[in-house]
Amino acid sequence: MMHGVSELSIDAEAAPAGERDVAGLLLDVARRLGDSVSVHGVSTVIADAAPEVVGSDRSVVVLWDEAGEQFFMSATSRWPGELVDNLNAWVGTPDDSPDLKRIMQSGRPALLHEGSRSAWVDSLLNDFNITAFAVTPIMVNGRFMGLIAVHWAGSRAPRTLSTSCADRLTGLASMAGIALNGQLLLEDNEWSVGHDELTGLLNRNAFRRHAIEVLQDEPTAPVTVLACVIDRFDRVATVFAQDAIDSILREVSDRLRATVGDRAIIACYSGDEFLFMLPNTAQNAGDGVISRIKTQMALPFAVGNRDIHLDLLIGRAVSEGDGAADPLIVAQTLVTEAEADLRVRKNARPPVHINPPVDDELQLDADLRWAANNGEIVAAYQPQIDLASGRTVGVEALARWNHPKHGAISPAQFIPLAEANGTIVQIGRAMLAHACRDAAAWLRSGHRLVTSVNVSAVQLELDYCVPYVRALLEEFSLPPELLTIEITESGAVRDLSDAQDQLRALRNLGVGISIDDFGTGFSSLTQLNMLPVTELKIDMSFVQGIDGGGHHIVAGVVGFARGLELEVVAEGVETDRQLEVLRELGCDRGQGYLWSRPTDFQGVCVFLGDEL
Structure with missing residues (x-):
């Protein structure tokens, strides 16, 4: 015997209508279930039939949500209006009552009333103005699907369930289980036809x-x-x-x-x-x-x-x-x-060419985001030499990343990734700040160096660029002519209207504008003429081939620049022969391993000291 729950016994007072009437009712229920087209429809048919079948005053069908592990109200019948809203809002779990948990586990009907000595039962009796209720599990092939509950309010409530009444409740629950299971399978199939199985979104x-x-x-x-x-x-x-x-x-x-x-x-x-x-x-x-x-x-x-x-x-x-x-x-x-x-x-979207490729780009991406936000990307500087006098007249700021696990990461690996994931904005801001701070420090020590900083096309598309540069010049009291913004040739012409507006605003500040890697981007003369350029940088590939076909290209670039009154800087100078040819062609400045590898702020100070 379950404590607090009445099991089955013969009780003439609780017996419902005659067997012939009930048989007709159940046949009608079966017909109506066949016409039902939803889970709610099946639940409504069962709830409407239950009071007639067992002789109760009211009923509900409560279904079990397997995913949420809780009950929800699916249908009600014969309840007064003031209680319907409370019923529809009801949500319960097996943990609410030991009685409810035992009914689920037993698979058999049970009657609960004020003599059940259960606080949970007493609260339901009081909240919903009833004197007793019988609960029957809905089971299909051992799968628990919900409950049918019939309630007594105005009529005399039974103290025990008759065998006949229990059998009818069990039969009604069996019919409900078969119909609900079929409807759920149908709805699952319909859902699958219209949804992506993995995400649950529509297809x-x-x-x-x-x-x-x-x-x-x-x-x-x-x-x-x-x-x-x-x-x-x-x-x-x-x-x-x-x-x-x-x-x-x-x-x-x-x-x-x-x-x-x-x-x-x-x-x-x-x-x-x-x-x-x-x-x-x-x-x-x-x-x-x-x-x-x-x-x-x-x-x-x-x-x-x-x-x-x-x-x-x-x-x-x-x-x-x-x-x-x-x-x-x-x-x-x-x-x-x-x-x-x-x-x-x-x-x-700019292509991401990481050279050499990495095995786990996602990890490098995550590490780069951390590094960009935590100051791991620092500036190194390569001196620029006036080819006529041999004096150091400038430096180029280069981003460097010393990974805590993998050591130095090549810019050819992390810069393309930074442009793709947006961290180029943080890196660009940090590089501009480093360059302005260090250029101002060199100026105070008596070295008037033009510091060049690479700015990506992504940065030029953002409104912050010009105000940020202006603020840095003011913060460090740096004359604007000592800062040059370098952009790649392809970046300068990718979106000419945006680039032109931003570059003109920077030029109006007095900042120099340099086209980096000139000769590799296939820009037209018309496009370049529309940009406020002050300098062209010859790509190192042409300098490296200066004894072959590169000689004519370098000569052409120098002549082209002279016609536009632009300065010319040669990158990647490594030999005395290259230096000699560049001087003969009239190139203004050069940078490369012939003079110095990229170095930090103190390294530049040492390099400058050696000139004295």
Whole structure:
């Protein structure tokens, strides 16, 4: 005997209607279950039938959420209105009552009433204005699916359950279990047809259906579609096992779902690609959504005992909602335009050429982010020599990274990665600050050196660059003519309008503008003439080949620069012969191992002292 729970006995007072009537009721229940098309529909049929079958006043069907390990109300019958809302809000767990846990484990009906000596039972009796209730587990092949509960309020409640009543409850629970199991299988199948199994998001076909419904419901409202892809996700596949990859994709999906809210339609297709439809969202509001997505994706992803960083490339299309177009055509057009915009953004992204390649780029990426934020990237300087006088007249600031585990990391490895992951902004700011501080220190010691600093095209696209340089010049009292901003030829012409505006503003400060690696970027004379350039730097590959075809190229660059009244600096000078030819051609300055390898601030001071 379960403590506090009445088991079965014969009780004529509690016996429901006659067997023939009940048989008819159960046949009717079976017919109605066959017509039900949802879990809620099945639950409603059972709840409506239960009072008739067992002779109670009210009933509920409570289902079990296996994932959440809790009960939820699925259907109610014959309850007064003031109690229905409380019932629908009810959520319970097996831990709420030992009685409830025993009923689940036994698989048999049980009656509970005020004599059960259970605080849980007493609270339900008081809260829902009943005098007793019988609970029957719904089981299918040993799987617990929920409970049928019948309640007595106005009528006389039984003290025990009759065998007949218990059998009817058990039979009703069996019918409910079969119908619920079939409906759940059907709904699972329907869910699978329209969803990505891994992430739980809609698939592409389901996205299209939902998008059309949104456009039909609100034909004149603005709508935004975003097409997204995880940037260079192939890096993840080369490092992690499939379970870890799946976990990352699920977390990406969870972040996206939490960021855009319930009204957005989100789909996952082709693994690392996603589609969004944002109803009632015009261009400006879409900017805010994209910003929030970027912020969420910037947070690290924990994989085992390490963190990795991912970025999302986003293409966009917006419809202002004229209401006249076919929703199907509008939906297809928006998706096509968003995907086209995404392709443009992917193609505009600078390629990442790490030389030599690394086995685990994701780890290098994470280490670089830490290094950029914690001052591990420092400045080294290579002196620049006036070829006519032999005096040191400038230095070039070069970023150097001494990795705590792997030692010196080549700039050819970390600079492309920094440009791709955005840390080039922190590195660029730090390099500008180091250069201005050290140039001011050399000036105070009597050495008027022009310090050149590389600035990437990424930095030129940001509004902070010019104000930051102005602030540094003021902070260190550095004359602007002692600072030169170097940009690669390809960077200078990638987006000419943005580069031109930023470079002109820098030039207006009095800062010099140098084109680095000149001759490798295939820029046109027209493009260069539009930029406020003061200096050209000949790429070291041409200097190295100066005894062959490089001689003519260097001579051409020097002549070209003279025509535009530009200074010329030769990089990578290593031999006296190269120096001799550069002087003969009229090159202004040179830098290279012939004079000095890159060195730190103190090393430059020593180098300058040796000249005295």
